[in-house]
Amino acid sequence: MSEPYAIRIHENGGPDVLKKEAFEPKQPGPGQALVRQTAVGLNFIDTYYRTGLYPVKFPFTPGSEGAGVVEAVGEGVTDLKPGDRVGYVASGTYATHLTAPAASLIKLPDGIADEDAAAVMLKGLTAWMLLFEIRPVKAGDTLLVWAPVGGVGSLLVPWAASLGARVIAVTSSEKKAELARASGASDVIIGYDNVAEQVKALTDGKGVDMALDSVGKVSFEASLSSLKKRGWMVSYGNASGMADPVPPGRLAQGGSLILTRPTLFSFIDTPEALARGAKLLFAALQDGTLKAEIGQRFALSDVGDAHRALESGKTTGATILNP
Structure with missing residues (x-):
């Protein structure tokens, strides 16, 4: 086994600012657990921290989800023991080890592999938030889903379809369109031109009940224009950059639209949630x-290459980093 290390950034910039550094895992205090990580998930939010879109204090260890094996628990921890496999959403997972509140670690059921858990904890809980918590999706709803074969999108599409929703997906290539159809999308729009017009044509001029938009700057107005009256605009990502400000009057003009910018941590802020x-x-x-x-x-040590692949749009589904 290699010596413990973490990937840290000391300044904002491109993938080259991600540096591998030796570190000493922190022993768990009261209510905490120490986990030896076996798999780490890669997410777009990691690039936001690296570039400075979301400011952080340096030095900073990126990473927002993972899975591993509990090595030690602190005083008062009774629900976990060494040897338990766990998955989690946590800060600082670009490392061989993680020390975190035990209440934030979820035991993995039999049949769910560590890599699978690391691939879906943040992204899957984000999909849960979007479909069940903000404006619960019901059978007969029509959704517009951007980036349908990305990390979150590849979970959103089949989950929404299983609830009886019609999914209209927007993606960038025929290859990705085929994947979106295979996962449950009823219709796929290829390219970002005239999206709202195509959505209206597909819905007999009515528009969609919800737009689930992770792209941001280049997609925001198209999402708003694709909504039916009293439709929900859910902006949850910035893959193309931050969306431009929207005056409240724009929501009125669209037909009493509802706009929200959720973050997962507001929805999992208690152990019960x-x-x-x-x-x-x-x-x-x-x-x-x-x-x-x-x-x-x-390899986690090659995380710079992983960031380049993610930002270039060359990835599909989830990306795993192996410590």
Whole structure:
């Protein structure tokens, strides 16, 4: 086994600012657990921290999800023991070890591999938040989903379809369109031109109930224009950059539209909420509704290459980093 290390950034910039550094894992204090990580998930939010879109204090260890094996627990921890396999959403997972509150670690059911958990914890709980918590999706709803074969999108599409929703997906290539159709999208729009017009044509001029938009700057107005009256605009990512400001009057002009910019951590801020989301996520994995679609793997020490692949749009599904 290699010596413990973490990937840290000391300044904002491109993938080259990600540096591998030796570190000493922190022993767990009261209510905490020490985990030896076996798999780490890669997410777009990691690039936001690296570039400075989301400011952080340096030195900073990126990473927002992972899975591993509990090595030690602190005083007062009774729900976990050394040897338990766990998955989690946590800060600083670009490392061989993680010390975190035990209440934030979810035991992995039998049949869910560590890599699968690391691939879906943040992304799967985000999909749960979007479909079940903000404006619960019901049978007969029509959704517009951008980036349908990305990390979150590859879970959103089949989960929404399983709930009886019609999914209109927007993606960048025929190859990705084929993947979106295979996962449950009813219709796929290829390219970002005239999206709203195509959506209206597909919905007999009505528009969609919800737009789930992770792209940001280049997609925001198209999403708003694709909504039906009283439709929900859910902006949850910035893959193309931050969306431009929107005056409240624009929502009125669109037909009393509802705009929200959710973050997952507002929805899993209690152990009960986290457990509720994880229960539904694991059940969807176990019954086959969802699959942990791992499109590519990188060594954690090669995380710079992983960031380049993600930002270039060359990845599909989830990306796993192996410590």
